[in-house]
Amino acid sequence: MSFTTRFAPSPTGPLHLGHAYSALLAHDMARANHGTFLLRIEDIDPQRSKPQWHAQLIDDLAWLGIRWDAAPMRQSDRMPAYRAALDQLWALGLLYPCTCTRRDIDLALGAPQEGAPHHGPDGPVYPGICRTRPRSGPRPTDQHLRLDMAAALSGISSTTFLETGPDHAGTITRTAQDYAARIGDIVLARRDFGTSYHLSVVVDDAAQSITHVTRGADLFEATAIHVLLQRLLGLPHPVYHHHRLIRDSQGKRLAKRDDARALAKFRAEGATPQTIRRMVGLDPVPPSA
Numbered sequence: 432m433s434f435t436t437r438f439a440p441s442p443t444g445p446l447h448l449g450h451a452y453s454a455l456l457a458h459d460m461a462r463a464n465h466g467t468f469l470l471r472i473e474d475i476d477p478q479r480s481k482p483q484w485h486a487q488l489i490d491d492l493a494w495l496g497i498r499w500d501a502a503p504m505r506q507s508d509r510m511p512a513y514r515a516a517l518d519q520l521w522a523l524g525l526l527y528p529c530t531c532t533r534r535d536i537d538l539a540l541g542a543p544q545e546g547a548p549h550h551g552p553d554g555p556v557y558p559g560i561c562r563t564r565p566r567s568g569p570r571p572t573d574q575h576l577r578l579d580m581a582a583a584l585s586g587i588s589s590t591t592f593l594e595t596g597p598d599h600a601g602t603i604t605r606t607a608q609d610y611a612a613r614i615g616d617i618v619l620a621r622r623d624f625g626t627s628y629h630l631s632v633v634v635d636d637a638a639q640s641i642t643h644v645t646r647g648a649d650l651f652e653a654t655a656i657h658v659l660l661q662r663l664l665g666l667p668h669p670v671y672h673h674h675r676l677i678r679d680s681q682g683k684r685l686a687k688r689d690d691a692r693a694l695a696k697f698r699a700e701g702a703t704p705q706t707i708r709r710m711v712g713l714d715p716v717p718p719s720a
């Protein structure tokens with residue numbers, strides 16, 4: 432079986448040890464499988480993505496010894512592909528426009544008859560306020576577009592994906608009930624930049640012919656969304672490997688704003704790529720590998 436994996440950072444802050452682990456693990460897996468390693472820059476958010484972070488991450492990855500086998504894909508170049516996927520879902524009647532603010536949603540969820548809101552990978556499950564809004568005519572581009580989860584699941588009783596990561600290895604099944612209760616009508620196109628992480632990642636994993644998605648365990652629940660979108664859009668399902676997260680000394684997950692663990696800082700203090708491999712628990716590789 433061919434093996435193509437990727438590292439897909441967002442240039443919204445410095446890469447830290449967690450990113451280094453993710454990138455090195457994916458790179459090691461590609462090399463061990465005589466496969467292909469690709470880089471994708473996830474810069475759909477023009478407010479948060481910065482050229483300085485893009486340049487720094489390329490430099491950090493090269494310093495770590497990571498080599499990508501094709502020119503990096505940039506999501507900001509890929510808007511036509513995302514629009515085509517949204518058009519496909521709109522034509523199927525699976526999207527609806529939504530004008531709700533965070534406050535509208537919180538208020539609706541706070542109403543006493545609603546009970547405790549369920550939280551999914553994107554926060555509280557949307558209470559459906561805009562679900563009856565018209566879906567005919569041209570696809571609106573100035574409002575959020577949500578996936579009508581019930582309509583998307585008509586005729587689908589469950590989805591499955593193959594997981595090889597340490598926490599859940601095996602075939603993972605998500606039922607229609609899981610989707611309704613834990614995920615709900617997620618936003619697939621944001622009004623401010625016309626796409627979303629979920630839609631773009633699915634379209635681009637297919638465009639880059641990714642056979643194995645390697646990424647952090649924090650995205651495990653989001654994979655159910657991606658597998659469903661692959662099915663709706665007629666795209667192949669990769670195998671998933673959700674790896675452990677690198678935590679700080681208090682056990683907290685590292686975040687981009689956590690400059691203390693930035694790779695650049697370790698580099699400035701004289702760390703070598705082998706030091707970083709050791710710090711994240713990866714075996715050393717000979718310099719020629």
Ligand code: GLU
Pocket residue numbers: 439440441473632645646647650
């Ligand atoms: N861009 C995402 C991040 O930096 C990763 C997306 C993925 O691996 O699917 O967290």
